[in-house]
Amino acid sequence: xxxxxxxxxxxxxxxxxxxxxxxxxxxxxxxxxxxxxxxxxxxxxxxxxxxxxxxxxxxxxxxxxxxxxxxxxxxxxxxxxxxxxxxxxxxxxxxxxxxxxxxxxxxxxxxxxxxxxxxxxxxxxxxxxxxxxxxxxxxxxxxxxxxxxxxxxxxxxxxxxxxxxxxxxxxxxxxxxxxxxxxxxxxxxxxxxxxxxxxxxxxxxxxxxxxxxxxxxxxxxxxxxxxxxxxxxxxxxxxxxxxxxxx
Amino acid sequence: xxxxxxxxxxxxxxxxxxxxxxxxxxxxxxxxxxxxxxxxxxxxxxxxxxxxxxxxxxxxxxxxxxxxxxxxxxxxxxxxxxxxxxxxxxxxxxxxxxxxxxxxxxxxxxxxxxxxxxxxxxxxxxxxxxxxxxxxxxxxxxxxxxxxxxxxxxxxxxxxxxxxxxxxxxxxxxxxxxxxxxxxxxxxxxxxxxxxxxxxxxxxxxxxxxxxxxxxxxxxxxxxxxxxxxxxxxxxxxxxxxxxxxxxxxxxxxxxxxxxxxxxxxxxxxxxxxxxxxxxxxxxxxxxxxxxxxxxxxxxxxxxxxxxxxxxxxxxxxxxxxxxxxxxxxxxxxxxxxxxxxxxxxxxxxxxxxxxxxxxxxxxxxxxxxxxxxxxxxxxxxxxxxxxxxxxxxxxxxxxxxxxxxxxxxxxxxxxxxxxxxxxxxxxxxxxxxxxxxxxxxxxxxxxxxxxxxxxxxxxxxxxxxxxxxxxxxxxxxxxxxxxxxxxxxxxxxxxxxxxxxxxxxxxx
Numbered sequence: 001x002x003x004x005x006x007x008x009x010x011x012x013x014x015x016x017x018x019x020x021x022x023x024x025x026x027x028x029x030x031x032x033x034x035x036x037x038x039x040x041x042x043x044x045x046x047x048x049x050x051x052x053x054x055x056x057x058x059x060x061x062x063x064x065x066x067x068x069x070x071x072x073x074x075x076x077x078x079x080x081x082x083x084x085x086x087x088x089x090x091x092x093x094x095x096x097x098x099x100x101x102x103x104x105x106x107x108x109x110x111x112x113x114x115x116x117x118x119x120x121x122x123x124x125x126x127x128x129x130x131x132x133x134x135x136x137x138x139x140x141x142x143x144x145x146x147x148x149x150x151x152x153x154x155x156x157x158x159x160x161x162x163x164x165x166x167x168x169x170x171x172x173x174x175x176x177x178x179x180x181x182x183x184x185x186x187x188x189x190x191x192x193x194x195x196x197x198x199x200x201x202x203x204x205x206x207x208x209x210x211x212x213x214x215x216x217x218x219x220x221x222x223x224x225x226x227x228x229x230x231x232x233x234x235x236x237x238x239x240x241x242x243x244x245x246x247x
Numbered sequence: 248x249x250x251x252x253x254x255x256x257x258x259x260x261x262x263x264x265x266x267x268x269x270x271x272x273x274x275x276x277x278x279x280x281x282x283x284x285x286x287x288x289x290x291x292x293x294x295x296x297x298x299x300x301x302x303x304x305x306x307x308x309x310x311x312x313x314x315x316x317x318x319x320x321x322x323x324x325x326x327x328x329x330x331x332x333x334x335x336x337x338x339x340x341x342x343x344x345x346x347x348x349x350x351x352x353x354x355x356x357x358x359x360x361x362x363x364x365x366x367x368x369x370x371x372x373x374x375x376x377x378x379x380x381x382x383x384x385x386x387x388x389x390x391x392x393x394x395x396x397x398x399x400x401x402x403x404x405x406x407x408x409x410x411x412x413x414x415x416x417x418x419x420x421x422x423x424x425x426x427x428x429x430x431x432x433x434x435x436x437x438x439x440x441x442x443x444x445x446x447x448x449x450x451x452x453x454x455x456x457x458x459x460x461x462x463x464x465x466x467x468x469x470x471x472x473x474x475x476x477x478x479x480x481x482x483x484x485x486x487x488x489x490x491x492x493x494x495x496x497x498x499x500x501x502x503x504x505x506x507x508x509x510x511x512x513x514x515x516x517x518x519x520x521x522x523x524x525x526x527x528x529x530x531x532x533x534x535x536x537x538x539x540x541x542x543x544x545x546x547x548x549x550x551x552x553x554x555x556x557x558x559x560x561x562x563x564x565x566x567x568x569x570x571x572x573x574x575x576x577x578x579x580x581x582x583x584x585x586x587x588x589x590x591x592x593x594x595x596x597x598x599x600x601x602x603x604x605x606x607x608x609x610x611x612x613x614x615x616x617x618x619x620x621x622x623x624x625x626x627x628x629x630x631x632x633x634x635x636x637x638x639x640x641x642x643x644x645x646x647x648x649x650x651x652x653x654x655x656x657x658x659x660x661x662x663x664x665x666x667x668x669x670x671x672x673x674x675x676x677x678x679x680x681x682x683x684x685x686x687x688x689x690x691x692x693x694x695x696x697x698x699x700x701x702x703x704x705x706x707x708x709x710x711x712x713x714x715x716x717x718x719x720x721x722x723x724x725x726x727x728x729x730x731x732x733x734x735x736x737x738x739x740x741x742x743x744x745x746x747x748x749x750x751x752x753x754x755x756x
Contacts, residue, residue, distance in 0.1 A: 106540070
């Protein structure tokens with residue numbers, strides 16, 4: 001099995017604060033991986049380093065074997081990154097936005113155009129395709145941003161809090177899209193504070209605290225590590241992170 | 248302790264937020280500049296003190312004093328109104344705390360009154376940096392009449408705040424919250440430009456136009472004139488007791504009336520800004536995907552500028568500020584042999600074209616809304632930046648192309664102005680790129696959020712001046728001076744490049 005993402009001794013420090021501390025991690029291809037952690041644990045910093053938005057102080061991240069520091073262009077071709085704040089242009093219409101994103105990833109116009117239409121219909125944005133994204137609600141913006149991630153059909157999608165601001169129907173739609181995408185053999189890594197999402201969707205879960213990976217595995221493996229056999233992910237998570245805090 | 252939920256309590260909250268909104272980064276620089284300004288002001292006033300004292304001791308106010316007072320009132324009102332418009336926009340649309348206040352049990356009248364008085368107080372406090380030293384000096388110099396500046400300024404601030412809020416809310420009713428905001432922003436800039444151009448008028452016309460007959464105005468001031476009472480706001484400046492009373496009473500009455508009449512529509516207007524469904528554009532419009540990456544990036548940049556009337560209006564209104572400078576330079580050259588179309592082409596294309604190229608580069612580069620998207624994409628950053636620069640150049644080059652076509656058709660020297668224009672706009676945009684920091688499009692023309700490096704900004708201006716001077720020297724044909732000027736231009740570019748490398752870039756792409 002191929003490794004979709006490999007982090008090797010990744011470090012990042014902001015002044016005196018060690019945001020990510022010697023983080024090593026492997027995510028196999030075809031998995032939905034949930035990265036959990038309390039606020040300030042280093043999740044977003046890790047994802048931003050993986051996406052090439054932040055330069056690690058040391059260590060490396062490889063996407064399907066392509067180093068984000070040594071061959072960024074090749075690595076980024078395989079990757080889509082969705083931060084919690086949608087990356088949109090206020091005065092562009094959805095199709096214009098998708099046209100631009102597809103162009104950035106070098107997707108042929110004909111292929112991108114038909115897929116863009118399909119995505120907008122699937123995400124219930126087709127009827128508002130004539131509007132500027134500045135007029136959209138938070139949920140609509142999030143969905144358009146997601147369409148931007150899917151338009152270039154990356155092999156790995158990393159999402160930071162992807163369900164923030166979505167209503168129940170939209171959240172289910174996005175969850176289904178991500179699950180389907182993984183079933184097609186692609187890889188999804190997401191961060192979330194909603195334990196039920198990680199519990200239901202993720203095949204593997206990593207728990208970060210103080211920039212370090214304190215536990216990793218399937219839910220059952222995490223239960224064993226925490227000694228909370230039969231416990232929910234929430235109890236396992238709290239047990240692991242609070243223990244670490246006290247220690 | 249102030250009672251919570253009262254007007255003074257809300258006013259204090261409003262002023263606190265305003266005070267904290269100031270950029271404290273360059274506090275030392277601001278304090279030093281302010282100190283130097285005050286010292287110069289004190290010195291000038293001290294020199295003028297004897298004249299002012301003798302003028303104000305006379306029974307009738309001399310025409311010079313009338314002229315100054317009328318000018319002060321007109322300028323003061325323009326400045327106060329422009330400022331009040333800006334503060335109204337922040338208070339009504341930008342700060343985003345109205346929902347919280349409206350959902351609280353505080354009466355709408357009190358909320359609205361706190362916003363209006365807040366705007367008036369901010370305008371008044373901003374004028375205090377000038378009024379306080381003048382009044383201190385007036386007391387020391389035995390001219391207590393000048394204490395009239397306080398009621399004069401309070402009256403102006405209250406009237407300007409009332410009118411600004413009235414206009415802003417009127418625009419909301421007419422155009423809707425979103426368009427009203429853009430319109431008000433444009434109006435604010437336009438007022439500043441008009442004021443600036445009005446100041447420049449005497450120098451532009453070389454004193455050929457006398458706009459106001461001061462002797463005639465003085466006659467209106469004399470007590471025998473039955474209509475002299477209408478000058479009470481200006482008379483208040485000289486601490487005329489009746490005028491002071493009338494100024495304070497009438498301005499307070501205007502503010503009170505505005506509050507009484509508008510507090511309900513204020514609620515409706517602010518709610519509209521939150522709840523109004525935006526007007527739909529035609530959903531049938533087809534977007535054909537672009538095959539060329541270069542065209543894709545250029546289209547995206549131009550669409551974003553073209554669809555933002557606030558940006559366009561600000562860019563072009565910035566250019567209006569340069570018109571007087573261009574005219575003055577050309578007037579200075581009418582006696583020289585090089586005067587004429589080529590000289591005009593150089594001055595206007597370097598001055599206006601260079602500034603336009605810098606403004607557009609600032610919008611395309613600093614105003615990038617999704618820099619993380621660009622950085623996380625495999626697209627080449629250097630190519631993206633070059634395309635963004637091209638997106639800034641092309642409209643400027645197109646705008647000025649008729650000028651060069653005229654030069655060619657008329658058989659004038661076109662090659663030198665064209666080379667200078669292309670070089671100046673290119674250099675100006677590149678230097679702007681080196682001095683770029685991410686900034687939101689709404690803050691693009693807000694100087695308070697300016698993070699530009701002072702040295703690099705100076706180099707930008709110096710470079711444009713040097714290119715303009717080089718153009719004139721080339722028209723004269725002085726080869727040695729041309730070589731020296733090219734050397735200086737090279738040195739400026741080298742210094743700017745070195746400084747930009749030293750500072751690094753905070754752009755995401």
